[in-house]
Amino acid sequence: MTTPDPRPGTDGTPATPGSASLTERLARATLSRAVEPGDEHAGRWLRRYGATGFLDRLLDTTPAPRAPRGDGDADAFPGTGAKRVASWRLRAAAAEPTRDLATIHGLGGRFLVPGDTEWPRQLDDLGDARPLGLWVRGPADLRTWALRSVALVGARACTPYGAHTAADLATGLARQGWVVVSGAAYGIDGAAHRGALAAGGATVAVLACGVDTPYPRGHDQLIRRVAEQGLVVGELPPESHPTPSRFILRNRVIAALTRGTVVIEAQHRSGSLVTARAAARLGRHTMGVPGPVTSALSAGVHELLRGDAALVTDADEIVELVGDMGQLAPARRGPVLPRDLLAPATAHILEAIPARGPTPATVIARRAGTTPDDTLAKLYELHSLGFVERHGEGWQLTNATTPASNARRGGT
Numbered sequence: 001m002t003t004p005d006p007r008p009g010t011d012g013t014p015a016t017p018g019s020a021s022l023t024e025r026l027a028r029a030t031l032s033r034a035v036e037p038g039d040e041h042a043g044r045w046l047r048r049y050g051a052t053g054f055l056d057r058l059l060d061t062t063p064a065p066r067a068p069r070g071d072g073d074a075d076a077f078p079g080t081g082a083k084r085v086a087s088w089r090l091r092a093a094a095a096e097p098t099r100d101l102a103t104i105h106g107l108g109g110r111f112l113v114p115g116d117t118e119w120p121r122q123l124d125d126l127g128d129a130r131p132l133g134l135w136v137r138g139p140a141d142l143r144t145w146a147l148r149s150v151a152l153v154g155a156r157a158c159t160p161y162g163a164h165t166a167a168d169l170a171t172g173l174a175r176q177g178w179v180v181v182s183g184a185a186y187g188i189d190g191a192a193h194r195g196a197l198a199a200g201g202a203t204v205a206v207l208a209c210g211v212d213t214p215y216p217r218g219h220d221q222l223i224r225r226v227a228e229q230g231l232v233v234g235e236l237p238p239e240s241h242p243t244p245s246r247f248i249l250r251n252r253v254i255a256a257l258t259r260g261t262v263v264i265e266a267q268h269r270s271g272s273l274v275t276a277r278a279a280a281r282l283g284r285h286t287m288g289v290p291g292p293v294t295s296a297l298s299a300g301v302h303e304l305l306r307g308d309a310a311l312v313t314d315a316d317e318i319v320e321l322v323g324d325m326g327q328l329a330p331a332r333r334g335p336v337l338p339r340d341l342l343a344p345a346t347a348h349i350l351e352a353i354p355a356r357g358p359t360p361a362t363v364i365a366r367r368a369g370t371t372p373d374d375t376l377a378k379l380y381e382l383h384s385l386g387f388v389e390r391h392g393e394g395w396q397l398t399n400a401t402t403p404a405s406n407a408r409r410g411g412t
Helices: 021-035 040-059 072-076 082-094 097-106 122-131 142-147 162-174 188-196 217-227 245-257 270-279 296-306 316-323 346-350 361-368 372-384
Strands: 110-112 133-136 149-153 178-181 204-209 231-235 260-263 285-288 390-391 394-397
Touching: 021 040, 021 082, 021 097, 021 110, 040 082, 040 122, 072 082, 082 097, 097 110, 097 133, 122 245, 142 178, 142 204, 142 270, 149 162, 149 188, 149 245, 149 270, 162 178, 162 188, 162 316, 188 204, 188 285, 204 217, 204 245, 217 231, 245 270, 260 270, 260 296, 260 316, 270 285, 270 296, 285 296, 285 316, 346 361, 346 372, 361 372, 372 390
Parallel strands: 149 178, 149 260, 178 204, 204 231, 260 285
Antiparallel strands: 110 133, 133 231, 390 394
């Protein structure tokens, strides 16, 4: 059995309007097998040679002239280590891009590359760390959804407070037409996806593995639901497994894809803080939800809030930051009390009435620093509004304790 040549070719499949060429797509599918996500060395050569040119140089086995004391494989890519280049070449030679593309198509998905109309152009802000392409499952248009999206991230081992808050924020955002983006992990991520789904809203799961390999396994059903109602996205080709470094590098995609990142619970050494810092470097909004000062799970969030991150407590406050001009959160204030509606002069007289026992109007006037006539006029105004009552020659607050009446209810 012969191994398929991973070099891009033509198989008669036409490119769709407004999309990259088949040759470009095959080259990038191959490179997604050869290069780890976020590899800026590869990104530099990709920018210089293009996807097909970069791949041609990787697969070119013709010995090239070497400068004295050359560095082996790295001669074709000056400044890049020989081990890195050797790894690229080994993986590129073993790649089967047509098989990977057939797998994603069999799942009802697609492989997006720069040049496609669905490619989210804000990912270009990542520069040489930009994804080579994105493997996508789900019915929606990623570029359109990303234009109005917010990332909700946080601890895997979250508290009930964190899970409730994440779900509540996601529900509120979904009801206002915002797309909730997260990483499908346990804890805050899962609560955010569920909150958006429960509201019949839009949500995107960005995975650190192949989109056909649900991870964590306990979220298999959740990821399936996201793929049906929203989008599942990943940089790695089908059947790829997650690693710790891939989780960290995945976070830069979440940050770049969205208009802002909200961290709900995070310790000092948390991948969620990596997402928030990446968002800040990219000029996106960074936000945090405060928690108990005694909770280590909120310590990382509080550190963010001591910096440039904005404190948010509900979906309205998030939308105020990431939304259009004029989308302000409602003013926060306590309940309006009846005395708040009094004119200042009348309220001043009310404050001068002692809390205990009837007090003559002249004493109240002296305490308030006004004339007896003005005081008496305000007292009758307060009486008509139910704030005070008269007892003989004195006045007292209506809520003051008074001796119980010996009169029977309903008359004598």
